[in-house]
Amino acid sequence: MKSMYKITLQLQRCARDITNMSQQAVNGISHRGRVLTLDSMNPNVKRVEYAVRGPIVQRAVQIEKELKEGVKKPFTEVIKANIGDAHAMGQKPITFFRQVLALCSYPALLEDSKFPEDAKKRAQRILEACGGHSIGAYSTSQGIECIRQDVARYIEKRDGGIPSNPDNIYLSTGASDAIVTILKLLVCGEGRDRTGVMISIPQYPLYSAALADLGAVQINYYLDEDNCWSLNITELRRALNAAREHCNPRVLCIINPGNPTGQVQSRQCIEDVIRFAKEEHLFLMADEVYQDNVYAEGCQFHSFKKVLFEMGPEYSNTVEMASFHSTSKCYMGECGFRGGYMEVINLDPEVKAQLIKLVSVRLCPPVPGQALLDLVVNPPQPDEPSYATFMKERTAVLSTLAEKARLTEQIFNTVPGITCNPVQGAMYTFPGITLPQKAIDKAKELGLVPDMFYCMRLLEEDGICLVPGSGFGQREGTYHFRMTILPPTDKLKVVLQKIREFHLRFTQEFS
Amino acid sequence: MKSMYKITLQLQRCARDITNMSQQAVNGISHRGRVLTLDSMNPNVKRVEYAVRGPIVQRAVQIEKELKEGVKKPFTEVIKANIGDAHAMGQKPITFFRQVLALCSYPALLEDSKFPEDAKKRAQRILEACGGHSIGAYSTSQGIECIRQDVARYIEKRDGGIPSNPDNIYLSTGASDAIVTILKLLVCGEGRDRTGVMISIPQYPLYSAALADLGAVQINYYLDEDNCWSLNITELRRALNAAREHCNPRVLCIINPGNPTGQVQSRQCIEDVIRFAKEEHLFLMADEVYQDNVYAEGCQFHSFKKVLFEMGPEYSNTVEMASFHSTSKCYMGECGFRGGYMEVINLDPEVKAQLIKLVSVRLCPPVPGQALLDLVVNPPQPDEPSYATFMKERTAVLSTLAEKARLTEQIFNTVPGITCNPVQGAMYTFPGITLPQKAIDKAKELGLVPDMFYCMRLLEEDGICLVPGSGFGQREGTYHFRMTILPPTDKLKVVLQKIREFHLRFTQEFS
The missing domain is CATH 3.40.640.10 (Type I PLP-dependent aspartate aminotransferase-like (Major domain))
Structure with missing residues (x-):
């Protein structure tokens, strides 16, 4: 109960931060005399919102810091399923791509016999197209x-x-x-x-x-x-x-x-x-x-x-x-x-x-990004030494993603109150969630949109960071969240299971 | 004389391209029915100008292509002194920086004994700060x-x-x-x-x-x-x-x-x-x-x-x-x-x-750019193995630049009609040029601002690409160009000499 009270407190703090920033100005930080204030800045920028890196993600980063500082939580790590960031989720880079990028960065490696010939060929071609044969030149x-x-x-x-x-x-x-x-x-x-x-x-x-x-x-x-x-x-x-x-x-x-x-x-x-x-x-x-x-x-x-x-x-x-x-x-x-x-x-x-x-x-x-793009559109060919490894790595990523797409749909659809369309492509699921009226009322009381309240609770209780559907837009009266399917399969299973349990708990609490 | 005629023709074509683009629409390319046209686009974007990569640079790129295709010119290469692009001018990257970037790109190299320990330490620190220990993750x-x-x-x-x-x-x-x-x-x-x-x-x-x-x-x-x-x-x-x-x-x-x-x-x-x-x-x-x-x-x-x-x-x-x-x-x-x-x-x-x-x-x-910045603000220290080489490379670049700054001022100030302030810092000189009234009239006739006419002539006749002062702004009735001091000392001397000769020739032609 005590931990639930704490969470509610934190949510209230959060809600205040999000919805009532101008109040802060009046109460605390003075901006008398400033050239650039919330009132005198570009109003279009104020209207900008970007939920994928919004308040919930900022809170997730804060919780990570708290965990590092030894603050006790009901979980040991934050899983950021808010963004399609494959490498952050443990996906390994394609070897060939990184070999070529290393060669482009430090061309002395072109003499190194450890690098395959096709990687060297690609790097040389890119470097020849660069001013002074350096990826440090403007293109x-x-x-x-x-x-x-x-x-x-x-x-x-x-x-x-x-x-x-x-x-x-x-x-x-x-x-x-x-x-x-x-x-x-x-x-x-x-x-x-x-x-x-x-x-x-x-x-x-x-x-x-x-x-x-x-x-x-x-x-x-x-x-x-x-x-x-x-x-x-x-x-x-x-x-x-x-x-x-x-x-x-x-x-x-x-x-x-x-x-x-x-x-x-x-x-x-x-x-x-x-x-x-x-x-x-x-x-x-x-x-x-x-x-x-x-x-x-x-x-x-x-x-x-x-x-x-x-x-x-x-x-x-x-x-x-x-x-x-x-x-x-x-x-x-x-x-x-x-x-x-x-x-x-x-x-x-x-x-x-x-x-x-x-x-x-x-x-x-950025020229390194241009070089990388060149490799993506011109990957190793069947007659080249890096082809087999490249295809193996590529296929492994894509088939695992396909498996995770199926898994996600399947598990979510076993949860009463979660409706999940098939993840036919991309890297996300956007399931609909049924929220009890009492939860909606509670959210309003806290000054949060209902699915933000839901996602914040999930983050505080289970350390899972999702993005509320309201950040992407949805039909009025419906609620969703976006979750990336990128976590490694084992972790994804844990995440799905935790969301399942959270959803049942949350629904019960507010029924 | 024939070649002068050709140059005049090219300049006229150029002037038309620059100043009379809307005419083109009426005469040639139809935009009936298009959603996005010059008339219906964001007017603010139309007002944008960026001389450093403006029409003169586009013409320089075209001339480079013509040279490659075997077109005869009074010169064999175009020297692009229009932009502060050190590597394109032959400056070599700092070894330590590129070693660390190669290590970050392809961490398998961390096992390679050819790389100094301080480079590995920096790379490891950067990678540990990246999601999934990869510079391919968002930061x-x-x-x-x-x-x-x-x-x-x-x-x-x-x-x-x-x-x-x-x-x-x-x-x-x-x-x-x-x-x-x-x-x-x-x-x-x-x-x-x-x-x-x-x-x-x-x-x-x-x-x-x-x-x-x-x-x-x-x-x-x-x-x-x-x-x-x-x-x-x-x-x-x-x-x-x-x-x-x-x-x-x-x-x-x-x-x-x-x-x-x-x-x-x-x-x-x-x-x-x-x-x-x-x-x-x-x-x-x-x-x-x-x-x-x-x-x-x-x-x-x-x-x-x-x-x-x-x-x-x-x-x-x-x-x-x-x-x-x-x-x-x-x-x-x-x-x-x-x-x-x-x-x-x-x-x-x-x-x-x-x-x-x-x-x-x-x-x-871009994360590779962030990694590079980290090396710039945290370069090898006196007790680290890469320090000596780093300092040697750094000092060589900066002392050569200082020499080139002096050289530029010195040579330009020997030319009647060119007035050059000392290049105290940065990478450019912005000398004032005196243009004969007849040249100003000729430029107007061609629909070009006078220093654009001057720079275009220099480009066509000597293959040297500068940016007209009008692209940076100048007091009315004064004319300038911007030139970077980055070309290697030998080449810079040739460039300065060629500009000197061009200026005298140009002044004589229009006097």
Whole structure:
């Protein structure tokens, strides 16, 4: 009981921190005379929210510190299932990738017989494309040319030969950077003319954060939870028509495979979306960073580019699109390198010139990330010495992920009050949770949204860090959380079991 | 004569490209029906300009391609003296840094006896601070904690013991990223309430670009060319008072040592600036990325932080400031890694929370860049095996730079019509050039600003790529160019000689 009291206290403290920050200013920290205060700062930044690293994660970091300092808790470690961070969850890097990166970092190793020839060949090729043969030189702002060529070849292979032009490839600092850059080009106008951007709900909060920052109008379209989080054109049309009353909708963002929802779109659905975008004169943004993360039988990744071109010139010559990819996900999970690219289709050549100008201000994406991206799009080939190891490592990661996707769905669906769609792809599950009315009331009393209250309790009681569904958006009156499936299988089983027990306990407490 | 005709033709083509892009739309590329066009895009982005990678550099890249394809030119290589890119100019990376980065990339090398123990120790420490002991994991958004601690210790040592708090350190993707982030927090208001930001003229065009992008008001204060580009408080006050008529000036940006102007501010000047900022209620942004690049006798780098604290609590407890540093410059010149940090002083705690939220949207700065930064702020110590080599390499770079700084000033000042201030610090010279009236008229006829015409001619005739002074700002009726002093000494001598000859030829042609 005493520990429950403590937890409640902590939650109250937390709620105060989150919801009542301005009060703090009045009570404690004076900001008299300051140039930059909460009141005098950019209001768009204040509107930005990013739940994946929000208050719950800050509390998780704090708890980790407390554990280190010897504070007694009902658990011995915090498991951060809030973010798709594969290496942090124990996934090992792909050997070949890291060998090449070491060679690029310290080229004296090119003389070392311990490194395979194909790794040396790749490193040499990358270094030759760098100024002064050093990854410490700036690259061109669009990214190193031979790497953009490799990206284009990778896309062509992926899309069954549909041509890709290296001039349409822009390397980036992770996918986030490219997404924000394209949105920045698109957002303009005032009042009813302000650019509206359609995003799925649930969404990945980079989108809502970027739209708040840019002062764009966020247009929500809801995914169909009852049908495996599928995208429904009727719902797209509803959202669009409603938005036209108050803004100028110009952009449609799609995440496929879905984050946080894990669905993989059918070819038919993608065709429908493209037709819709053309009819409604929308710029398409296809977030395809999970393109290699497809697990469910019968599901397959179809790139928007490929479907667009298969729909014929009427579409492929007119629909404007940008597709995004990253080194952070898939089988490599190299988040820390911040590598990524986008391919633009049918972008106005004048706008392209503006885009190049805009990216040049930041000089270039990190070159180690560019090098890594080159390896991702140009991995060892069957006739090369590193091929066998590479394939073994790659397959092991992807098949384990597929197993964990199944396991997650299976275990969650045994819990009364948790409903979990199949994790067809990506790295997350977004199950619906039924919360008793008393829990909802208690949350309100504490000034927390109900699923934040739920997740905070789980964190305090079991050391498991999830992200509340409210951070991604959800239909009113429904509650969810996002959990990554990345923990090692054994640990994942423990996590699922603990959540199961917590959920039953929580439900009982408030029934 | 024929070749002169060709050059004129090319210049005309260039001028058309630069100044008349919208015409192109009307004549050629149709954008009927496009969602995103020059007319319908974000107007702030259109206003962005970044001369360091502008049209002249694009032409330089094109010429390089032409040379490769066998096109005959009056030169055999293009020398890109437009950007401070040390490695591209042949400077070798610091061995110790690259050894540690190789170890971090491929930790299997930790077993390799070829690597010195101190490099292994550093790598192990960095890896232990990474999620899953991998630089492929995301770090916290503010940057890895033990690296922020090292940065704080570095600052304390630099500033003679004045305390630095790791909580005030934010790692970044190069310094540019942090500069834009702080500006983003500061810019708000509409019309006469719109935030005004004071920047030096000449300036580093990241500032004007960021201000255009954010829609802030740029307030120009002119550096005193006749006094070694020094900063004059009377001029600051003039600029501020004029600006108060039409906007809300809230920020004062200083670059010390200066880019593109190479001056090093005296301690007295910094004190005056701080006093001015306090009196006028301005947020200070101190761009100190060249803090190790000081060459002139009698000059010394004084950090704004140190001077602020030495002025007593009246100042150190009230003046809000951010100072920026980078891994791209100094003796290491590791531009490609995009490492950097800022230290904030007296930032409102609530604004800090907003800052952390804002940077969390981009997840984290590239981890290899963070690792590199850690080595820069925590290099080999006298009792460590890598110390001797490290010091030898570091000293060699800095003493060569000092020699090149002197050489540049000396040779330029022998040319009638070129006036060159001493390069006291940083990596550039920004000499004034006298252009004959006929050349100015000719430039106007071609639709080019006069110093762009001059630089384009130099590029076409001698393969030397400089940036016109107009890209940095200059007093009306004066003309300059920026040149980096980074080429190897022998090549730099050739470059200076070629510019000398070109200038004489150019002057004669138009006299």
